[in-house]
Amino acid sequence: MIKSLAYLGVISPQYKEWETFGPEVLGLQLAGHGADGAVRLRLDDAAHRISIHPGARNEIAYIGWSVKDEADAKAVAERVAAYGLDVARASEVDSAQRQVEGFYWFRDPSGFRHELSWGQVHTVAPLRPGRPVSGFRTGEQGLGHVVLAVSDLAEGDRFYREVLGFHQSDTVKDGELQAHFYHINGRHHSLAISSLPTRQPAFLHLMIEVNALDDLGAAHDLCEQRNIPITTTLGRHSNDHMTSFYMYTPSGFRLEYGWGGLDVDHDLWIPRIYDKPSSWGHRRQHKELTALMSVDSPAQ
Numbered sequence: 001m002i003k004s005l006a007y008l009g010v011i012s013p014q015y016k017e018w019e020t021f022g023p024e025v026l027g028l029q030l031a032g033h034g035a036d037g038a039v040r041l042r043l044d045d046a047a048h049r050i051s052i053h054p055g056a057r058n059e060i061a062y063i064g065w066s067v068k069d070e071a072d073a074k075a076v077a078e079r080v081a082a083y084g085l086d087v088a089r090a091s092e093v094d095s096a097q098r099q100v101e102g103f104y105w106f107r108d109p110s111g112f113r114h115e116l117s118w119g120q121v122h123t124v125a126p127l128r129p130g131r132p133v134s135g136f137r138t139g140e141q142g143l144g145h146v147v148l149a150v151s152d153l154a155e156g157d158r159f160y161r162e163v164l165g166f167h168q169s170d171t172v173k174d175g176e177l178q179a180h181f182y183h184i185n186g187r188h189h190s191l192a193i194s195s196l197p198t199r200q201p202a203f204l205h206l207m208i209e210v211n212a213l214d215d216l217g218a219a220h221d222l223c224e225q226r227n228i229p230i231t232t233t234l235g236r237h238s239n240d241h242m243t244s245f246y247m248y249t250p251s252g253f254r255l256e257y258g259w260g261g262l263d264v265d266h267d268l269w270i271p272r273i274y275d276k277p278s279s280w281g282h283r284r285q286h287k288e289l290t291a292l293m294s295v296d297s298p299a300q
Helices: 015-026 070-083 092-098 153-163 213-225
Strands: 002-012 029-033 039-042 050-054 059-067 087-089 102-107 113-118 145-149 167-174 177-183 191-194 202-210 230-237 243-248 254-259 272-274 278-281
Touching: 002 015, 002 113, 002 145, 015 029, 015 039, 015 050, 015 213, 059 070, 070 087, 070 102, 070 113, 070 153, 092 102, 092 113, 153 177, 153 191, 202 213, 213 230, 213 243, 213 254, 230 254
Parallel strands: 002 050, 059 113, 145 191, 167 272, 202 254
Antiparallel strands: 002 059, 029 039, 039 050, 087 102, 102 113, 145 202, 167 177, 177 191, 230 243, 230 278, 243 254
């Protein structure tokens, strides 16, 4: 019933930096501000997909998923409640801030806040990227993908597949690394989960995908020119074939900037196990900071 990753919300004391980082580095469009001053960013015909809210420390605020309508959102919400988690329906004011018709929300077993939304506002005004870019791969595939470190990998796998209805794409097992990847549309994965040795929940990264390899290269050059830390070098993932690199955002979490990701056909797809996350490249260059991102913030 969940169709795509619709939007993402982050809390950060560096939220104002996204007014330039989003358009000038990522090629997104500044789409105004929320009632609390949040910086809103647009990358397709959706009114906005990324919101950076002001706050005292870097935290993941919410992960928004799209469903067809209120009935489907309610059906998924009822499964979550039956699992034993608290579920609430958003007020009209909160829904208006997300620019959706409505949503239900809950916190998963690791504490991440998820929102089941319907009726996302789209605009007929053409996208005006902050720098020359051919556009982003979104549409029915949504914003991109998120990767989460969960407190219990086995429980997380059961919850996302059996309760939320995500479909397994594959698994990567490489030494201490074990990660599960899930699809809900043609994108190879909209969600992946892993675990940290500390078993501490953490938001690991957001991926956005450009339409052209040259767009990827231009972003890479900009990061080098502006001394934006490239945390993982250019490389190609073994499972989704994404050519990408990772950078640190002003809010301390990593963003994967990618091109050329694999499509999946759910009816024909057979889940696989890979022994390496990447076929080439993707060398780590900076100490991981994202484990410091809290997931226990009050609702925004």
